[in-house]
């Protein structure tokens with residue numbers, strides 16, 4: 039039995055339209071309006087970091103808002119710490135769950151400190167006066183998120199990355215067991231994306247926070263998440279619904295092909311070895327590769343980039359053998375015509391040689 043802090047029971051999410059009640063009844067539909075996803079039975083354990091993935095428009099934000107109670111579910115319900123969300127007051131919900139949105143925050147002229155301090159609102163009186171303990175929590179949230187050096191500045195004077203960390207600090211000041219973040223890495227450069235994800239992982243591990251973050255950063259999600267919630271489009275004729283929710287460990291979803299299926303499109307393919315999508319442009323034919331390690335990996339990447347399908351096969355007449363010894367690198371290129379290989383010592387020349395061989399063959403033909 040896991041220590042679940044959040045559960046959804048047969049949750050249906052979407053956008054109700056009262057004017058469509060009659061039409062829904064006529065067509066035997068359960069809900070009037072747009073159903074984004076239904077039958078969602080999800081769980082989130084204490085100290086777990088879940089990444090919510092799915093293509094554009096699959097319903098990630100709708101799910102986040104519904105779980106946070108900002109948007110009403112079409113059906114089913116959410117329980118937080120064993121209590122039904124619909125029975126909780128706004129203040130009670132705010133003590134259990136915080137929501138971090140990516141949208142630019144309308145903070146007027148607030149300083150970073152004042153904004154983070156707003157996170158304490160579920161605990162303060164109607165005047166919003168902070169106690170000594172509240173101030174300690176605010177300072178701690180600022181320290182953990184590395185935002186102390188700009189704590190006195192105004193929010194409007196911060197970069198997107200800095201502002202994002204301040205919003206996480208505010209959620210920490212709110213001191214809730216569950217934190218939901220809708221695309222917290224959007225607009226950030228790679229070091230900041232990594233820093234935010236590392237911080238979230240640390241909060242889950244060291245402070246037992248249960249975190250759900252939606253993201254389009256497949257690579258980061260696969261590295262960081264304990265579990266993935268995947269909103270995967272399905273053919274309507276398969277089941278009559280558009281989105282299927284799949285939950286599993288990142289490696290499970292890669293190995294059984296479900297991650298690949300969720301994002302499947304013509305023109306690119308999923309590489310299960312690296313866990314990333316590749317542009318599919320195998321218009322130059324097939325080439326063999328023999329060798330291992332980093333050199334073989336980046337040789338493969340270079341060959342794919344110029345349009346070859348690369349197969350690990352030493353018997354192909356057209357192939358490349360790579361080897362590396364104490365910093366010296368060699369490529370042996372067999373062009374499939376002359377038996378003798380070309381000995382090459384840098385990857386740029388390998389690519390030029392392959393392209394020249396291709397052009398020469400076309401001229402002869």
Ligand SMILES: Nc1ncnc2c1ncn2[C@@H]1O[C@H](COP(=O)(O)OP(=O)(O)OP(=O)(O)O)[C@@H](O)[C@H]1O
Nearest residue numbers: 052053072074092093094095096097098099100101
């Ligand atoms: N107010 C609304 N009324 C009706 N439909 C809406 C409304 N807002 C969003 N939708 C629709 O709900 C579906 C899910 O949208 P949502 O924004 O939750 O997707 P998402 O996965 O977060 O997308 P993205 O990755 O692009 O941010 C989409 O088809 C969208 O067009």
